[in-house]
Amino acid sequence: MLFALIIKEFLAILRDPKSRFVLIGPPIIQLFVFGYGATYDLNHVPIAIYDEANSVESRRLIARFDASPAFSREITLTHQQQIAEVLDNKDVLAVIHIHPQFDRDLARGKTANIQIIIDGRDSNTALIALNYMQTILAKYNLAMAQRHHTPLPAARLQIRAWFNPNLNSQWFIVTGIIGLLTLVVTVLVTALSVAREREQGTFDQLLVTPLTPFQILVGKAVPGLVVGLLEASFIIFMAVFWFNIPFVGHLSALYLGIFLFVFSVIGIGLMISSICVTQQQGLLGAFLFIVPAVILSGFATPIANMPPLVQDLTLINPLRYFLIIVRGVFLEGLPAEVLFNQYWPLAIIGLLTLSLAAWLFRHRMY
Amino acid sequence: MTANRPLPLDFQHVSKTFSIEKRTVEALKQLSLTIEENSVTALVGPDGAGKTTLLRLAAGLYLPNTGQIRIFGYDTRQYSDQIHVMIGYMPQRFGLYEDLTVAENLNLYADLHHVSMADRQYRFDDLMVMTGLSAFTDRLAGKLSGGMKQKLGLACTLLSEPRLLLLDEPSVGVDPVSRRELWRIIQHQVKQKGTTVLLSTAYMDEAERCDKVVLVDDGEILAQDTPEHFKAHLSGHCFRLQHTRLTHRQLQSRLHAFEDIIDSIIQGESVRVVCRQTKLPDFPADIAEHLKISPAEAGLEDAFISLLRRRHPTTPQPPLQLNHINSKNHALDVIRVEQVDRWFGQFQAVKKLNFSVKRGEIFGLLGANGAGKTTTFRMLCGLLPVSNGQLSVAGVDLRTAAAKARAKIGYMSQKFSLYANLSVQQNLDFFSSAYGLKNQRRKQRIQWAVEQFDLKKDLNSNSGDLPLGYKQRLAMACALMHEPEILFLDEPTSGVDPLARREFWARTNQLAANGVTVLVTTHFMEEAEYCDRLVIMVQGEVLMTGSPAEIKQQAITAECPEPTMEQAFIHLVEKNQS
Numbered sequence: 001m002l003f004a005l006i007i008k009e010f011l012a013i014l015r016d017p018k019s020r021f022v023l024i025g026p027p028i029i030q031l032f033v034f035g036y037g038a039t040y041d042l043n044h045v046p047i048a049i050y051d052e053a054n055s056v057e058s059r060r061l062i063a064r065f066d067a068s069p070a071f072s073r074e075i076t077l078t079h080q081q082q083i084a085e086v087l088d089n090k091d092v093l094a095v096i097h098i099h100p101q102f103d104r105d106l107a108r109g110k111t112a113n114i115q116i117i118i119d120g121r122d123s124n125t126a127l128i129a130l131n132y133m134q135t136i137l138a139k140y141n142l143a144m145a146q147r148h149h150t151p152l153p154a155a156r157l158q159i160r161a162w163f164n165p166n167l168n169s170q171w172f173i174v175t176g177i178i179g180l181l182t183l184v185v186t187v188l189v190t191a192l193s194v195a196r197e198r199e200q201g202t203f204d205q206l207l208v209t210p211l212t213p214f215q216i217l218v219g220k221a222v223p224g225l226v227v228g229l230l231e232a233s234f235i236i237f238m239a240v241f242w243f244n245i246p247f248v249g250h251l252s253a254l255y256l257g258i259f260l261f262v263f264s265v266i267g268i269g270l271m272i273s274s275i276c277v278t279q280q281q282g283l284l285g286a287f288l289f290i291v292p293a294v295i296l297s298g299f300a301t302p303i304a305n306m307p308p309l310v311q312d313l314t315l316i317n318p319l320r321y322f323l324i325i326v327r328g329v330f331l332e333g334l335p336a337e338v339l340f341n342q343y344w345p346l347a348i349i350g351l352l353t354l355s356l357a358a359w360l361f362r363h364r365m366y
Numbered sequence: 367m368t369a370n371r372p373l374p375l376d377f378q379h380v381s382k383t384f385s386i387e388k389r390t391v392e393a394l395k396q397l398s399l400t401i402e403e404n405s406v407t408a409l410v411g412p413d414g415a416g417k418t419t420l421l422r423l424a425a426g427l428y429l430p431n432t433g434q435i436r437i438f439g440y441d442t443r444q445y446s447d448q449i450h451v452m453i454g455y456m457p458q459r460f461g462l463y464e465d466l467t468v469a470e471n472l473n474l475y476a477d478l479h480h481v482s483m484a485d486r487q488y489r490f491d492d493l494m495v496m497t498g499l500s501a502f503t504d505r506l507a508g509k510l511s512g513g514m515k516q517k518l519g520l521a522c523t524l525l526s527e528p529r530l531l532l533l534d535e536p537s538v539g540v541d542p543v544s545r546r547e548l549w550r551i552i553q554h555q556v557k558q559k560g561t562t563v564l565l566s567t568a569y570m571d572e573a574e575r576c577d578k579v580v581l582v583d584d585g586e587i588l589a590q591d592t593p594e595h596f597k598a599h600l601s602g603h604c605f606r607l608q609h610t611r612l613t614h615r616q617l618q619s620r621l622h623a624f625e626d627i628i629d630s631i632i633q634g635e636s637v638r639v640v641c642r643q644t645k646l647p648d649f650p651a652d653i654a655e656h657l658k659i660s661p662a663e664a665g666l667e668d669a670f671i672s673l674l675r676r677r678h679p680t681t682p683q684p685p686l687q688l689n690h691i692n693s694k695n696h697a698l699d700v701i702r703v704e705q706v707d708r709w710f711g712q713f714q715a716v717k718k719l720n721f722s723v724k725r726g727e728i729f730g731l732l733g734a735n736g737a738g739k740t741t742t743f744r745m746l747c748g749l750l751p752v753s754n755g756q757l758s759v760a761g762v763d764l765r766t767a768a769a770k771a772r773a774k775i776g777y778m779s780q781k782f783s784l785y786a787n788l789s790v791q792q793n794l795d796f797f798s799s800a801y802g803l804k805n806q807r808r809k810q811r812i813q814w815a816v817e818q819f820d821l822k823k824d825l826n827s828n829s830g831d832l833p834l835g836y837k838q839r840l841a842m843a844c845a846l847m848h849e850p851e852i853l854f855l856d857e858p859t860s861g862v863d864p865l866a867r868r869e870f871w872a873r874t875n876q877l878a879a880n881g882v883t884v885l886v887t888t889h890f891m892e893e894a895e896y897c898d899r900l901v902i903m904v905q906g907e908v909l910m911t912g913s914p915a916e917i918k919q920q921a922i923t924a925e926c927p928e929p930t931m932e933q934a935f936i937h938l939v940e941k942n943q944s
Contacts, residue, residue: 004799008785008792015787015828201783205844208747208777208854209800212769 001211005219012196013189013223022188023227027181031235034177035243038300040169042070045129048092050077053102057144061114064140065096070132087119093129094118109150163331174243175330176299178235179261179322183293186228186262187286190269193220194361195282207362217358220273221266228262239330249329253336257325260346264318267353274360293319321346372439374530374562375401375424380433382419393419395585396433401564401578406556408573409566410670411582412863413834417566418458420582421532424564425455437530454528458535460519464508468499468518471507472525479526493521496551511736513544520551531555533565537572538860541734542891542936549575568863570667571932581670588673593666600664600672602644603628608636610656615879618872620653628672631868632875633895634915640668667864674865700725700852700883701746706755708741708906715741717906719755723885723899728878730900731887732935738906739887740780743856746885747777760852773801776850780857782837786830790821790840793829794847801848815843835866842873853877855886859893871896891932902935909938 013019047065051058065071074092077083086092097115105112116133120126145152164171197203206216236254239245272285295301296310297319303311314320321342328334328342336343377399384391393416401407409417422428423435426442426449435442437449462471472493476486494500497517502510507518516536523531531552537545549572555561565576573579573593580590589596609617618637621630626647629640641647646659701723708716716738723729731739744750746757748764757763760774784793794815798808816822819839824832829840838858845853855874859867875896878884886897894900895914902909902917910917914931921934929937 001799001802004796008788008796011788011792012785200786201779201781202785204744204747204749204779205777205783206800207749208764208772208775209797210769210771210773210802211800 002215002218005211005215006222009193009219009223010226012193013227019189019192023185023231027185027231027235030181030184031177031238034180035170035174038173040128040172042125042128042132044072045070045094045125046074046092047071048075048077048083048086048095049073050080050083050095050097052100053098055103057103057106058098061098061137061140062096064136065133068132068136070129083117087117090119092119093125094133096133106144170243171245171331172327174239174245175327176323178232178239178326179297179319180294180299181235182228182232182258182262182322183265183319184290185231186224186265187269187272187290188283189227190220190224190266191272191276191282191286192279193224194270194273194357195276195279198276199278213358213361216361217270217354220270221263221354224266224269225259225262228265229258232258232262245330247330248333250333250335253334253339254326254329256336256343257322257329257339257346260343260350261318261322261325264346264350264353267350267357268318270357271353271360274357293317296320298323315345316349318346318349371403372436373400374403374438375399375564376434376436377420377423378434378436380423380430380435382416382423382428382430393585394423394430397585397587398433399580399587399590401562403562404556404560405577406552406563406565406575407578407580408576409564409580409582410568410570410573411588412674412865415582415863416585417582418534419585421455421534421564421566424530425453425532426450427455451526452528453530453532454523454526455532456519456523456534456536458538460516460522462507462515462519462522465506467504467506468510469503471518472522475522476525481525489525489527493524496554497521498547511544511734513540513547513734516540517544517548517551520548524551524555527559529561531561531563531565533563535566535568537567537569541737541889542932543939544734545569545572546936570665570670570864571930574666579666581673583674583677588677596666596669597664600640600668602661602664603641604638604662604664604668605641605646606633606636606638606660606662607646608658609653610658612653612656613879615875617653618875619879622872624649628675629668629868631871631896634913634918638662640664640672671864671868678865698724701729701757701759701885703742703746703757704755706742706745706757707753708738708745708750709753715906716745719903719906719908721901721908721911723883725883726878726881727898728874728884728886728896730894730897731885731903732889732891732894732900733887733903733909734889736905737903739903740856741906742903743854743885743887747775747854748772773848774851776845776848776853778841778845778853778855778858780860782830782834782841784829784837784841784844786828788829789826790829790832791825793840793844794821797844798847803848811847811849815847819843834862835869838862838866838870842870846877850882852883852885855884857887857889859888859890867893891935892930894931902938904939904942909942 013023049062049065051062066073075086077086077095083095083097087095095117097117099113099115102112102114114137116130118126118130142152144150161167194203197206240247268289269286272289273282276282276285296303296306296314296317298314299319303314303320306314325339325342328339377397379396379398380394381392381396382394384393397416397420409420411417419428423430423442424437426437426446429443438452440448442449463474466474469490472490481489494503497520499514499518499521502514507515510518520533520536533552537548540548552563556563567573577592578590579593579596581588607617608614612620614632614635614637618630618632621627621637621639624647626642627639628642631638639646649657699722703719703721706716706719707714719742731742733739741750745752746759746764748767751765760771762771764772764775785796788796794812798812803811816825819842821836821840821843824836829837832840842858859870862870871893874884874886888894894917897914899911899913900917901911910920917938918929918931918934921929921937923937926933926937
């Protein structure tokens with residue numbers, strides 16, 4: 001009986017060309033769009049240069065900016081007034097202003113000032129850009145000091161980033177996408193499953209057969225589990241072999257995490273589905289869950305930055321735990337024992353939501 | 367016929383095709399039809415015959431692929447603006463705004479049809495009186511009953527005083543009382559305003575009131591005539607038979623064997639037959655000896671059935687074989703309902719309901735939409751808990767009993783509720799397993815279903831793509847797969863054409879003869895005749911319980927000595943209200 005139910009659920013998903021497409025199309029597109037599109041790394045940030053010194057040293061410095069892949073010189077300014085204009089119009093993110101005394105100051109051994117005027121409207125980007133610029137300046141200073149045999153700075157930062165030596169943000173994003181897309185696809189598959197049957201009247205037909213709510217629940221959960229696992233495996237495969245993200249941990253620790261994560265997400269999906277009467281409500285319910293689940297997961301913004309109350313709220317979010325697991329295993333190589341505290345909350349969320357879903361099957365009024 | 371005045375409707379060799387996912391459907395084939403001014407014409411025919419397409423073409427909502435359609439002389443291809451002013455079209459589901467009140471809906475449609483402010487008030491009053499909605503002008507349209515909604519829809523359509531009124535199944539799902547009022551309004555329009563009406567209907571008594579009846583089948587006109595002429599063809603062909611030894615069901619199944627009998631239906635205690643000739647065939651001695659024969663009047667439906675049968679010769683169904691139903695529970699009352707109430711918030715859908723059903727009975731639950739039939743039905747199947755009272759099905763309350771107890775019942779719901787995405791074979795496979803059938807027996811039962819319901823050629827099609835009649839067959843096959851003792855059928859025949867309805871009832875009768883208890887809900891009053899006993903529900907309460915004959919007995923009056931079930935129903939409802 002149970003086997004027939006599972007087969008039926010698979011057929012219901014796979015025979016419909018639209019739902020078949022939902023499983024395959026959007027995840028691939030999203031993987032590539034997010035994988036390449038979502039990044040903290042700055043590339044080709046437009047800048048303007050206003051070089052009043054127009055000297056050997058100033059050109060040396062400008063050459064360093066021109067050579068950096070992070071920036072691209074869009075405009076070379078000739079008047080003071082142009083600065084406000086290009087920034088206001090968002091033609092450039094920053095203006096580098098070199099004063100006429102630049103060479104003179106350097107020649108006298110004084111500290112020469114360079115002015116950077118930056119568009120602070122997008123504070124995050126501005127900060128990162130500023131950081132890059134300071135790095136470029138620091139390197140220039142060092143080279144300058146070596147050339148002129150002036151004393152090197154007394155102390156210098158030697159940064160070594162562990163787990164992601166080049167601080168490549170793609171490593172962080174793509175590992176997050178494993179959780180994100182698995183979440184979206186699994187919730188959609190399960191959130192629509194009961195709602196679809198209610199809408200079409202087949203759920204009543206199912207409830208009058210000798211199948212028990214538990215059997216119906218398992219029948220609905222298994223396809224979600226299989227789809228979720230396949231989806232996650234596909235993205236992991238792509239992460240390793242397409243995006244070349246190093247996988248340093250153990251597959252077993254990762255798959256235990258994926259299994260528990262998909263399990264808890266299925267519970268939430270089925271719970272949403274049993275509350276809804278139509279597929280439209282199911283879809284709406286799914287998105288009401290997915291959006292906050294992603295934002296409050298640490299996918300993009302660190303949980304530690306959130307207000308304490310919101311941090312507590314993230315404790316019921318399965319994606320929160322899974323992101324720690326997937327990044328931990330992928331980049332740090334954490335073993336299963338260390339991740340125990342991430343595994344058990346997932347199991348609890350899954351058990352609670354699945355029981356509630358089974359109860360709702362029979363007791364939901366309308 | 368006035369030679370100069372253009373006809374209200376003139377179809378010349380009209381064809382219309384639709385393409386639905388690679389398939390091309392020919393909805394109308396070279397159809398020609400004309401309608402006289404100030405007449406009422408009924409379109410009848412099986413589901414999918416092209417009735418709605420014809421009406422939509424007339425309304426200018428579709429354009430024909432070939433041929434020409436003229437409305438009062440205007441071609442629909444060129445003069446759509448002129449035509450829109452002259453016609454009123456009411457689709458099956460009229461677009462009322464449920465969140466607006468009755469008055470707001472009327473105002474909106476008046477605006478849409480550019481009805482002047484001066485005309486408006488006078489027409490509103492007129493229509494509200496006619497529809498009996500005067501007291502409800504401030505009520506939200508969504509809160510009206512099905513019959514009232516339909517009357518409001520008609521009122522909105524009539525606002526612009528159309529010269530040609532096109533109505534698509536205006537009375538589907540409407541209770542008999544409201545149905546009669548709808549007809550009064552239509553007839554008033556025809557007499558007072560000289561309106562021409564073209565409507566489609568599934569009710570034969572409605573078709574009988576029209577000046578002309580057009581029988582459409584498969585996109586073609588099979589016959590068109592006055593109702594009287596249709597019936598005249600068959601006068602003397604109809605008989606009512608009773609047998610002193612055989613029950614009416616046994617007699618009916620014996621009659622299937624005779625080729626000269628075109629049609630046979632159960633009517634109360636007797637079997638009504640339509641013969642090819644004006645005499646009954648020669649019956650063998652055991653039937654003939656104990657037969658009581660009385661002539662019956664030919665009806666419009668008889669005429670259509672015989673015409674349709676000629677076009678679609680049905681292979682005689684193999685008799686329904688059920689392995690016998692053995693049950694330890696031999697109590698007489700298989701279903702028992704005692705003092706059952708059901709509340710939805712403040713609304714009481716079912717009030718103190720009492721009835722019981724005996725083994726092997728066909729028990730009917732009749733009533734208009736919203737009378738509480740479906741709620742009762744869902745409570746019996748265990749899909750909905752009762753608020754108060756007790757009920758039992760085969761000795762248990764299915765809501766609380768173990769899942770296994772549900773194997774005793776078969777369930778077929780109002781709308782098609784099988785998996786539309788799955789093929790016929792996959793549906794059969796799934797439901798046989800869901801009912802716990804295994805191995806050899808499962809194979810046997812699937813084989814049985816395929817043969818019994820003639821599903822072989824459609825095994826691999828998606829069940830959602832089947833024609834309605836076949837969907838219903840498949841639904842019944844799935845409900846009978848596990849040989850249930852009790853069969854629950856919720857409006858199994860709504861929207862199904864007369865031929866498929868015959869077939870359905872023939873099967874149900876065979877099941878009952880085999881000892882299966884059948885509980886069926888319907889709003890077709892004539893179907894009440896097929897039941898052994900029935901309950902008529904009105905607003906959640908039982909109005910009347912008894913056999914069809916007993917119920918009709920109650921409604922005998924001086925002016926109506928032989929009431930039909932429908933007349934009896936209206937009579938009882940009106941008596942109850944006064």
